[in-house]
Amino acid sequence: QVRLVESGGGLVQAGGSLRLSCAASGRTSSNYVMGWFRQAPGKEREFVAAISWSGSYRYNTDSVKGRFTISRDNAKNTVYLQMNSLKPEDTAVYSCAARPGSVVTTSGLTYNYWGQGTQVTVSS
Numbered sequence: 001q002v003r004l005v006e007s008g009g010g011l012v013q014a015g016g017s018l019r020l021s022c023a024a025s026g027r028t029s030s031n032y033v034m035g036w037f038r039q040a041p042g043k044e045r046e047f048v049a050a051i052s053w054s055g056s057y058r059y060n061t062d063s064v065k066g067r068f069t070i071s072r073d074n075a076k077n078t079v080y081l082q083m084n085s086l087k088p089e090d091t092a093v094y095s096c097a098a099r100p101g102s103v104v105t106t107s108g109l110t111y112n113y114w115g116q117g118t119q120v121t122v123s124s
Helices: none
Strands: 002-007 010-013 018-026 032-039 046-051 058-060 068-073 078-083 092-100 118-123
Touching (some): 018 032, 046 068
Antiparallel strands (some): 002 018, 018 078, 032 092, 068 078, 092 118
């Protein structure tokens, strides 16, 4: 079992930045792909970014490319999402997720563990 806890959300003006963190605990000795997803009110959950265990492979959805960067520190069992040039349409609850293995996927259905989420609100 892996427990995930997000932090770093908040209210920011358009054009601003936030860094989200996701701390993992529990069975963290195994290799896990980590992902970030978000869900805005009235919308379906969508993939944002994912990173392989080694950090050598990263993938972002098109709408955040050039603005968001996913990274991880395995020594700290933490994954990060640096969000720059934030837009009002980035407003959502952001959740991190983990899936065992090495294959990076974009479907939330393939992730086994989820955090509770952290609210990000971008004002115009």
